[in-house]
Amino acid sequence: MTGPNPDCKPTGSKSRVTRVKIVTMGSRVKWAVLAACVVLICAAAFGIKELVAPTPDTGAKAAINAFAAAWGRQDAAATASLTTAPGQAGESFTQTFQAMNAREVDVEVRKPVEYSDGTASFSLQTTWKFDADHSFTSTTSGGARHLSTGWKVTWDPAVIYPGLPAGGNLREIRTDATPAPTVTSRSGKTFMYLQPVNEIVLDPTQTRNLNSSAAALANALAPIAPLITTSVINQKLAQTPGQAITAVTLRNSDMAVLRRDPASVPGVTVRRAGMLVMADRRLSSPLEAGLTNYWQAIRDATAGWQVQMVGPGLAPQRLDGEQGPPGPAVSTSVDQGVQLSLGDAAVEVGQPATIMALDAKSGAILGVAQNDYAADRGNNLDAAYPVGTTLDPVLAAVDKSARANQETTDQILDRLGLGVQFTIPGASAPTKGSGVATIDLQSAASRMSMTNMAALGVAMARSASGAMSSVAPYVINGVPTKVAGGSLGNLDAGLTTPIWAAMRSTAKSGDASDLTSAPGLRALVGTNGPEGPGWFVGVQGGKVIVIYTEGPKSGTAALQVAQKYFRIN
Incomplete structure (x- = not known):
């Protein structure tokens, strides 16, 4: 074998x-x-x-790596489940992940060591990445134990950051340079400044009797804000069903006048914040939104950041951060005296009215005001509204000039400021009512914004003084207005002379002839029919005044507002 x-x-x-x-x-x-x-x-x-699956690694190193991986995913539940105290750990990790709000977290395990007594030690290097500009890195140490359920990281808040107390967490916050920029007026005085305010918030989900809470809140606010009635509060609640509303925002000095703390009303909380407000409490203006947007852009550009450790009974402790320098003051063309008189004029009528004043030479905006009716309607400087008969003398002159000089109608309209769209830093604010001017020489369907009409008024005033060119309105000194859809430019006397003559005639013997206290007035007045809107564009005393009103007899209303303005100036 x-x-x-x-x-x-x-x-x-x-x-x-x-x-x-x-x-x-x-x-x-x-x-x-x-x-x-x-x-x-x-x-x-x-x-x-042998075709048998390998035995998974159940040692300390594997558990620590899983803990670090869950942390890197910012999965609080998974991270906490790998510790000896999931409840306490989960609370700290949840709070930290939310408060840090990091774009990405890198957690690197270093020097994991397993001992024969069923314990282990390790260190972590954690990098919190917030954006391209900054991150925060820390090094911590921790331990692990082998339990009946396997290896678990021994829970100690210090594994998140050394010295972190029980119930504490890390947080990343924005910081702003101090002092905050102010908004100054034409004279250099403070026009707007940052002030602590109190937002009075009513949450319908936090009260058993919403009607009772609304009535109680209105009663509490009556000494300082009598216009915030129960009806007004209910209207705000109806606009956003089931959601919290801010009934009013009060300064600290206002709160001292109240007989009752609004927070004592069921469902009401008082949120303390900072807000850019008028230095003169008598003033209010549609310019506030645009100026606040510009001011906020400066604050954002100079903002810093800070990582803090916080906890029960612990003052916030700065761990890292950077801060930019204070931003410059926002210098504007606003005249506070003019702004006050515009506000008094706007409330002369019981229908929507907005009034704007500009320097007749430079186009600088001296002030803008509107009454509550116009504010509720959302009327603004950027929206295009029907002009009706207001521009009839202008459009007739444009048509004649275009034929005589063989220029296009659009070019001439653009140079007058009527065929373009203005974006004025500090005055223009994004609104759903914004629109582009449209012109039809053959009908009354043309639409213009208040800034278009203002540019026209300034162009005419400049032409009368010999400056034969148009300029864009502006409100922030040194910050140019963006002009789109065409170009401003030189004006021809053959165009401006008949328009100026028509404006003189309107003021002397036409629709504006009843206005008093306005020597040398030149004006355009018109409506878009019995239901309006109504317009007034006047040049007087080195200023251009533009008024826009809505509702029945709005042409008469525009003249009433103009008369009130001239009477107090």
Whole structure:
């Protein structure tokens, strides 16, 4: 019989079982067992692997790595579940992840060591990445224990940051340079400044009797804000059903006048914040929104950041951060005296009215005011409204000039400021009512914004003084207005002379002839029919006055507002 192949290699082309006869004292050969042994030996020699899944790593290092990976994903529940105290850890990690609000977190495990007594130690380097400009890195150490459920990281708040107290967390906050910029007027005096305010918020989900809370809140506010009635509060609630509303925002001095703390009303909370407000409390203006937007852009550009450690009974502790320099003051063309008189004029009528004053030479905006009716309607400087008959003398002169000089009508309208769109930093604010001017020489369907009409008034005033060119209105000194849809430019006397004559006639013997206390007035007056709107564009005393009103007899209303303005100036 042939003996076994000593290399366990196949000896022929056909598969066969090599049987080996082994003789021991007094025993017989057990062929089946020997054959199986030989096959297994040869299989091992050919490198065949056992098809059994590898045993997962259940050691300390694997648990610590899983803990770090869950942290890096900012998964508070998963991170906490890998600790010895998931409840406490979950609270701290949840608060930290939310308060840090990091774009990305890198957690690197360093020096993991497992000991024979069922414990382990490790350190972590954690980098919180907020944006391209800044990040925060810390190094912490921790331990782990082998429990019946496997390896767990021993919970200690210090694993998040050294010295973090129980119930504490890290947070990243924005910081603003001090002092905050102010908004100054034409004279250099403070026009607007940052002031602590109190937002009085009513949340309908936090009171059992909403009607009772609304009435109680109105009663509490009555000494300082009598216009915030129960009806007004209910109207605000109806506009956003089920959502909290801000009934009013009060300064600290206002709060001292109240007989009752609004926060004592069920469902009411007082949120303390900072707001850019008028230095003179008698003033209000549609310019506030645009100026606040510009001021806020400066604050954003100079803002800093800070990572803090906070906890029960612990003053916030700065861990890292940077702060930019204070921003410059916002210098405007607003005249506070003019602004006050505009406000008094706007409330002369019981229908929507907005009034704007500009320097007749430069186009600088001296002030803008409107009454509550106009504010509620959302009327603004950028929206395009029907002009009706107001521009009839202008459009007739444009048509004649275009034929005489072989220029396009659009070019002439643009140079007058009527065919373009203005974006005025500090005055223009994004609104759903914004629109582009449209002009039709053959009908009364033309639409203009108040800034278009203002540019026209300034162009006419400048032409009368010999400056034969148009300029864009502006409100922030040194910050140009963006002009789109065409170009301003030089004006021709053949165009401006008949318009100026028409404005003189309107003031002397036309619709504006009843206005008093306005020597040298030149004006355009018109409506878009009995239901308005109504317009007034006047040049007087080195100023251009633009008035826009809505509602029945709005042309008369515009003249009433103009008369009140001239009477008090």
